[in-house]
Amino acid sequence: MTPSAIVAFLDQHVVGQDEAKKIIAVAVYSHYKKIGRARDEGVGLAKSNILIIGPTGTGKTLLCETLARALEVPFVTADATSLAQTEFVNDEIDAILQRLLEKAGGDATRARRGIVFIDEVDKLKAVSGQAGGASGESVQHALLKIMEGAPVRLRHGQYIETGDILFICGGAFVGLRSILAKSQAFGFISAGGGEDQRILERLNARVKPTDLFEFGLIPEFAGRLPIIAGFRELGRDMLVRIMTEPRHALYRQFREILRDEGVELAVADEAFGQIADLAIEYQVGARSLRGIFEEMLTPVLYRVPDDKRIARVSIDSLFEAPRYFDAQGNPLAVA
Ligand SMILES: Nc1ncnc2c1ncn2[C@@H]1O[C@H](COP(=O)(O)OP(=O)(O)O)[C@@H](O)[C@H]1O
Ligand SMILES: [Mg+2]
DSSP states (O other): OOHHHHHHHHHTTSOSOHHHHHHHHHHHHHHHHHHHHHHHHTOOOOOOOEEEEOOTTSSHHHHHHHHHHHHTOOEEEEEHHHHTTOSOHHHHHHHHHHHHHHHTTTOHHHHTTOEEEEEOGGGOOSSOOOTTSOOHHHHHHHHHHHHTTOOEEOTTSOEEOOTTOEEEEEEOOTTHHHHHHHHHHTTOOOOOSHHHHHHHHHHHHSOOHHHHHHHTOOHHHHHTOOEEEEOOOOOHHHHHHHHHSSTTOHHHHHHHHHHTTTOEEEEOHHHHHHHHHHHHHHTSGGGGHHHHHHHHHHHHHHHGGGOTTEEEEEEOOTTSOOEEEETTSOEEOOO
């Protein structure tokens, strides 16, 4: 798959984050190209793992899942926070690879082309971890081993090569922004307006490895994540699009459910906007949309199965009762 084909596939499921999609598509394309070539020519390769920085609920996990589906490679996710809470980090890491192998149907060759997504790596700051758990720094060291490509022996004595596995790390990196602001103020190259200015702004906005060290990642770990993609906070419009546009968007799902009952559901733009506004207040990105949307539909889903006259339901506002109509378009009184 070419980078643009990867982006086109991602676009069907993940709304927005266009810049990050491009960066990731190019990185992934080069990755699979490189491992293909390295094997043919027997040359070593410098693997470029990816770091995704962005607030919670903005599509980081969804994008990685979708990516793995597009490429038809096995995919597992792990959580850095829980790695830091266990005494046996290496066992936990082995378990991640074990799961990858299972996802690959036990096929080690398939497993080594897989993608491992490790979320919340920003919680692995080099400061000491929780009592009884591993320190963030020691988890970083443990992860380094597999990210650098050491073969790992699994439970049943099977070895898994990690050299070709693509690692994508994610995290919100709260506080990185102020580090960036500082490091950019220092040595900021200025230029006149126009195109030059825009290019410079882009260069200056890039997260540098030194910023990650300052945040608390050890240099070796940050150095293994040379490709950095930034995810943006989702605004109102994006949240509305998330509910309506993707292949498996909430609105499509529930229209389908009601269609099975012989009922057409129509939700007005106004209501979607209100849901988006509430979701923004909850500050967990797109994560709260489903809950709010389902709550809005609960009375409908409760009433429809009992009342065969209903042919259409219309919701104009989150704060008004749904309106019901029969097949002739006559309004039906609320039961
Ligand atoms: N950009 C997006 N496009 C479509 N859906 C999204 C997007 N961001 C978040 N979502 C929705 O919110 C849920 C949580 O997103 P997730 O990818 O887990 O966020 P995180 O960035 O915290 O990993 C997803 O299951 C998806 O339904
Ligand atoms: Mg996530």
